[in-house]
Amino acid sequence: MTTPRPRIAIAGIAIESSTFTPYRSSAADFEVRCGTAEILERYPFFAPVADGGTETGQVLREAAEYVGVLHARALPGGQLVGADYAVWKEEILSGLRAALAEAPLDGFFFDIHGAMSVEGLDDAEGDLIAAIRGVIGPDVLVGTAMDLHGNVSEVLFEHCDLLTCYRHAPHIDAWETRERGLRDLVEAASRGGARPHKALVHVPILLPGEKTSTRIEPAKSLYARIPGLTAREGVTDVSIWIGFAWADQPRCKAAVLAFGEDADAVDAAALELATAVWQARHDFEFVAPTGTFEECLDRAVASTARPFWISDSGDNPGAGGADDTTYCLSRLLAREEIRAGEVSALMVSLVDPGSAGLATELGVGGRGDFTVGGRIDARDPGPVALRAEVTALDDAPGTGRAAALRVLDGDTPTGLTVVVTARRSQWASHEMFARLGMSMTGFDIVTVKMGYLEPDQYESAADWLLALTPGGVDQDLVRLGHARIDRPMIPFDAEIPAPAPDRILRGGGA
Ligand SMILES: [Zn+2]
Structure with a gap:
């Protein structure tokens, strides 16, 4: 025990971002924490046990002196804008220089996802950790705890001493993994820093x-x-x-x-x-039976299982999709049983602030001509023109302005409702549906921009198919x-x- 209470700095940028979507993630998509107090609050295991923390987390909190520098995290998206990455990189490096000017560091915890794409870089996490090594030097122990969907490049491997990742997907062990990664780092630093x-x-x-x-x-x-x-x-x-x-x-x-x-x-x-x-x-x-969207829709229309859910998996915003491809919407619109109102269908959702704004102007009960989706990711067929009646409006932090639009054929309502939102969002909870006066079980067919279904969806679906649709996170x-x-x-x-x-x-x- 040469260093009884090691001094550990923490920083990182965490996002999973696709290079196949035209969407660009920027600073506005991130939640940023700066300084020790804000960054330690990120870890639920450090909270008092009465507030959901763990006993082992209390021991870990006392076992080291932590120096929080900067942590930024975002929902999955597209490549991070290069200029925004450069600003955070410099803030992390200057924060570490300031920490070192006060006292030596024994360890550095690199809190990342591991699949960040940045414009112009092939290995963003490798670029960041190499620059960090340049500041903290070769002797400080570096630990990281990552998502199992991250990548381990040779550069990341070279500059990190202790690397671990989740052992479950869905990621039920995300915080357990970070606690384990941080504990292994603190213990190694406490033993005198042997690698x-x-x-x-x-x-x-x-x-x-x-x-x-x-x-x-x-x-x-x-x-x-x-x-x-x-x-x-x-x-x-x-x-x-x-x-x-x-x-x-x-x-x-x-x-x-x-x-x-x-x-x-x-x-x-x-x-x-x-x-x-x-x-x-x-x-x-x-994880589920798959098909083209057309095959999935054929099976859903013919089925007696209601509601029948279909995942539009190629544009899943939870994996980094743009959330506005119209491949499924256009096929739902063309389907005769839905157009005639014999089958009710919901398409949830497309990010489209313009259409959400027009719906707000029209008000509930108002009718208008919309051009929906296809502005970020314009592939097959791009923006779709439709006439619709606004049936519900809402504002929520996750979605921004959200509008339910009942598609019209002339002046006659069809069986199709489409939800548009001001922000990219995943419609995974009963609460989100209820806010628009809808229910997860209130339609014959529900098409959702998701991969595998979340628990509320899975319980609501009488049957489910994973459609292999085109998009920035195409499963094919x-x-x-x-x-x-x-x-x-x-x-x-x-x-x-x-x-x-x-x-x-x-x-x-x-
Ligand atoms: Zn993951």
Whole structure:
């Protein structure tokens, strides 16, 4: 114990951003925290136990002196505007210089998602951590706790000493993972800062999240192997990164990483788990039955299951989609049973501040001619003209102004209602539907811009299909047009080499 109470700085930028959507994320999309008090408040485990904190979180809070610098996080989106990234990068570096001017640092916690795309950069997190290393120097221990959909580039691996990620998708263990990552960093710094051995094995496979839920095989069994590996002597942590499929960057691929005190045990754990991932490389399947939107709509119209839900997965804003493609809307409009009002259908939602504004001017009960969607992502067919009656209006922090529009055929109401919003949003809760006087079960067919359904949706749906629609987060990866990823790579190539000892990247131990 050379440093009984280590001094740990915290900073990071956390976003998952697609390079295949025309949408650009900017500072306005982020929640930014500056300074120690604001940043420590981000971690629920640090809160008093009565307020939802953990006992272990209280111990961890006392175990170190924390210096919060800057943390920015956003919902998934498009590439971050380069100028906004540059401003935050400089604020983080100058904040670290100021912290070092006061007293030395023992550790740095890099709080990131791991799939941030920034205009002009191939490895944004690698760029940021390399610059941070330039300020804090080679001796400060660096730990990170990431989303399993992040990427581990060689640069990120080189500059971080302790790397871990979530073990569940959906991410029920997000805070548990950050607590574990921070605790491992504080403990290593408390022991005097000796670096653990680390081993990284990349597995060249790209998988959409909708194929890698840890509720189903093969991901379930792969992640279930981790506790057995970390129980081994000399192994502290072992992780699997699925990686991020919707960026055209050389770093995008699955990764298995282990760290701990025993170099041989760490190597063996990483190679063993990477081999298991490789053995499962052809076994990943979608969490739900899939089809084109036309196939899904045919089945929904013919079905007796009501409501029948369809996920417009290629434009899911929760993964980084623009939230305004009109592929599904145009097909719903063209469907005769819906146009005639024999089948009721809801399309929820499209971000379209202009249409939400026009609906506000018209007021509830007002009728007008709208041009909906297709302004951010104009692919097939782009903005759609329709005549509609405003049936409900609302304002909520998540959606901004929201309007429900009942589509008209001449002056006759059709069976189709479409919701437009001022902000990108995901309609995942009963409460959001109720605010517009609607219910998740109040339509024969509900088309939603989502991947896998969230709990309220899943419970409401009598049946559900995942439509493989075009968009910035198209689940059909092969047609997206990746050009800069490593090859061979599954699913773009039929086969990839097996992990082998000469493919292990090593570090630490000094
Ligand atoms: Zn994720």
